[in-house]
Amino acid sequence: MEDKEIIEPSVLASMLMRLFEFAPIAMAITTSGTKTSSYAKVNDAYLKLTGLRWEDICGKRLISKGSAIDSPARDRRHRLLAEEGSYVLEEVDIRHADGTIIPTLISAQRTVIDGVSFDVEVILDVSTRVRHQREMELALLESARTDFLTGLPNRAGFEVEVTERLSLERAGTSDLALVYIDLNGFKPVNDTMGHAAGDEVLKTIASRLRENFRSGDYIARVGGDEFVILLDVETPKMAGLLHDLEAAAERIFKPIAVEGLVADVGAAVGVAFLQPDDTSVSFTKRADSYMYIAKSTRQRIAIVALGAAMSEMATAVLAERRSDVA
8 A cells, every 4th residue: 555645745745835824933035146036926924024014025025125135145045955955043133124134034945836946934033032132231230330339330331331431532521530549547447347337337438429419420339439520610610619528528438337336438539630631541540640640639539620730739639648658
């Protein structure tokens, strides 16, 4: 007895056709050729993915009337079909009818019928996966630039921010100021009250910094007990910046109660204004130098805000400090 087909070819063809039409995955059948390929049949999922209408694309070339984008990558995929007869999960950006670019993975197979080549494509929309991946990458990048203790940006985040700020064109109505802060009296907190208490002090200082500066001001923790603030200062108000910082410092560096004890932490603050020839390194270094001048006063809270050049007294103080270090 001869083997008999379980499903007649005509029935199988009908079943596969229905599968093609109603599949939730975009599918298309086109004639072959990189420049001349045209639509032979597409399913509803394909029309939904591309935003096209069948009556507008039936028999039309893909490049001129469809979602395909003419490119060397497309030529390469057609060479794969010509040489190997198929390709699997190629990354392809499809252009939606509204102009949106949709990332997809396409698998295709070439079939020759009566001397005519047809390409069957199965197209997976991976835009959601790509979006999630990008969100994860951004989250990881943000995490790498964030101080885990205070939630403020860390040194890596600050270095990116200050470089970007310097690269922007600035209007003549404002200037950029960099405030460099090093805590005074923080080491004794760790030594006498413990590192847990020190962490609480740092978190409190970070919280107070947020409360006392504008939401647009960039605040970062760049070291153990070092913080920086980038400020856009309107030119007419630059003269009052020192007074504003002194008032803010009095609020920020009030004594902090920790586990029944009091941590009396102050700060040395250096303020530099951006100069035309500044780099991110020179800008930061100058604010850091001013902070060390403030540190040398040995006051609980000291702020040094200098312009393009240090005063003679400040220069002498800094030179004396450097000679001591040497």
